[in-house]
Amino acid sequence: MRTRFAPSPTGFLHVGGLRTALFAYLIARQSKGRFLLRIEDTDQQRSVEGAVENILRTLHWAGLDPDEGVMMSKGMVKQEGTKGPYVQSERLELYQKYAGQLLKDGHAYVCFCSPERLTKMREGQMARKQAPMYDRHCVHLPKKEVEQRLAQGEPHVIRLLVPHDHVFTYVDEIRGEVSFQGHTVDDQVILKSDGFPTYHLAHVVDDHLMEIDLVIRGEEWLSSTPKHLLLFERLGWEPPKYAHVPLLLNKDRTKLSKRQQDVAAEDYIQKGYLPEALINFLALLGWNPGSKQEMFSLAELTEVFSLDRVQKAGAIFDLTKLDWLQGQWIRKLPIAEFADRLQELTAKRFPGAAHDPHFKERADLIHERVTFLKDGPDMLAFFYAEPKISVELLANTKQKVSKDLLPKILKTLVETLESISEKEWVIENLKEQLLACAKEEDLSQGQLLWPLRAALTGLPYSPGAFEVTVALGRPTTLKRLENAQKILR
RNA sequence: GGCCCCGUCGUCUAACGGUUAGGACGCCAGAUUUUCAAUCUGGUAACGCGGGUUCGAUUCCCGCCGGGGCUGCCA
Numbered sequence: 001m002r003t004r005f006a007p008s009p010t011g012f013l014h015v016g017g018l019r020t021a022l023f024a025y026l027i028a029r030q031s032k033g034r035f036l037l038r039i040e041d042t043d044q045q046r047s048v049e050g051a052v053e054n055i056l057r058t059l060h061w062a063g064l065d066p067d068e069g070v071m072m073s074k075g076m077v078k079q080e081g082t083k084g085p086y087v088q089s090e091r092l093e094l095y096q097k098y099a100g101q102l103l104k105d106g107h108a109y110v111c112f113c114s115p116e117r118l119t120k121m122r123e124g125q126m127a128r129k130q131a132p133m134y135d136r137h138c139v140h141l142p143k144k145e146v147e148q149r150l151a152q153g154e155p156h157v158i159r160l161l162v163p164h165d166h167v168f169t170y171v172d173e174i175r176g177e178v179s180f181q182g183h184t185v186d187d188q189v190i191l192k193s194d195g196f197p198t199y200h201l202a203h204v205v206d207d208h209l210m211e212i213d214l215v216i217r218g219e220e221w222l223s224s225t226p227k228h229l230l231l232f233e234r235l236g237w238e239p240p241k242y243a244h245v246p247l248l249l250n251k252d253r254t255k256l257s258k259r260q261q262d263v264a265a266e267d268y269i270q271k272g273y274l275p276e277a278l279i280n281f282l283a284l285l286g287w288n289p290g291s292k293q294e295m296f297s298l299a300e301l302t303e304v305f306s307l308d309r310v311q312k313a314g315a316i317f318d319l320t321k322l323d324w325l326q327g328q329w330i331r332k333l334p335i336a337e338f339a340d341r342l343q344e345l346t347a348k349r350f351p352g353a354a355h356d357p358h359f360k361e362r363a364d365l366i367h368e369r370v371t372f373l374k375d376g377p378d379m380l381a382f383f384y385a386e387p388k389i390s391v392e393l394l395a396n397t398k399q400k401v402s403k404d405l406l407p408k409i410l411k412t413l414v415e416t417l418e419s420i421s422e423k424e425w426v427i428e429n430l431k432e433q434l435l436a437c438a439k440e441e442d443l444s445q446g447q448l449l450w451p452l453r454a455a456l457t458g459l460p461y462s463p464g465a466f467e468v469t470v471a472l473g474r475p476t477t478l479k480r481l482e483n484a485q486k487i488l489r
Numbered sequence: 490g491g492c493c494c495c496g497u498c499g500u501c502u503a504a505c506g507g508u509u510a511g512g513a514c515g516c517c518a519g520a521u522u523u524u525c526a527a528u529c530u531g532g533u534a535a536c537g538c539g540g541g542u543u544c545g546a547u548u549c550c551c552g553c554c555g556g557g558g559c560u561g562c563c564a
Contacts, residue, residue, distance in 0.1 A: 131490075247558075313557090324513085
């Protein structure tokens, strides 16, 4: 199956767009077809510089690289494929040609109405509580007059002539049968006065010429589908299948908007979400596997995805589950990969981390405790910088460590640990010795271990006391305990 | 206003006439524990309303209500 994603380069890639792209990608992959990327830049005003690069980069991040059309190669945007160009502004003659054909066959007509007249017309219709629709003012202009005005270069558009007695019915891949009465469908402009096509004509011409089998797009297009169906019919082409996916919603169930929360995929990248997590989350918004499985890699999705399990209703874009998935995916990262990614990040704060031979073991200590990679450096800070410790931190009510008790505890810790040689400095042994010592001194485990951990890390929470003691090594451990003793005085 | 789409826990969802309406996230409680997480166990919570059809409706039909999308020479 050939599917496509066809964004407008009007800014950053919207998460809803990313989801649509994901679905199209999955269908193409699982049917061993192709996933195309086409740029819909027919609105010159709204095109934004750099938007194409950004869209491509985001798709790449998500693992959804297109295999035909507009793509990225060595950091440069280029087009690949035999059905191009894949940028609509480069296909103008094509649209004009087909618009001319429709005109010639009487399926479309030239309209000279000014924007002012149209506005006035609509206002009148609304005041009369009528549906705003073009009143066909220009439909019956004598052929001669049309030619004459055209020859004089009068601004005009081309409109699709919609037969009012026509009933449009089609079977949507997600919604089933949908139908519209012809008289409720407007004579839409298909070619603008600047010679650019509107979405409607461009979509039909391109998806036919690019041999797209299945159009997956947002639900906002559902009500324009009859126009597209008519265009295919009038051009003598077979229409593709359509799948209108439900919209992503704000908390108040309105269409997801920038006003209420971050909608650019870019925002989520910057917040540190893993592509695996975002993709997994997006897939589960509006689609379900029909099983109890919650975590899906892109490969697994390709395996089991199907449009008939896509929800009809819109889904609120609620991030709580995304955070959970993020935690799941980060813990699922193999330790080597987790360490690699974290090392780079940590080295930016602590250059020493770059060549730390023990980095992997250290990273492993926080693997289960971290949800975002960017929280990692803070959690590893005590390995690369002297921790700031205070009496307030060393004492802890919950652990029943009072300030009065601290000198004794620290002294005990120092004595016990000093008695352990470098060679015996392994977790099992430390555990055995320290626990025995606690018992001897009539201290609870918490009373002994909280000050140890706090003195070593300077943090209210961190990996366990034994793990930290081993990871830091004997000299550093003893030095930090001495420092702790000093601040008591 | 018109047209179209939609309606199960707070959220994402399962169910395709008969279930104690299931799962996940969240939340709450407990377990574990040297802290924080993580992990495990348990709990909380939903079929929008009214009519039909049927022995039986969350499920099928109709109406209402509610929500959304479209209604541009934007996509």
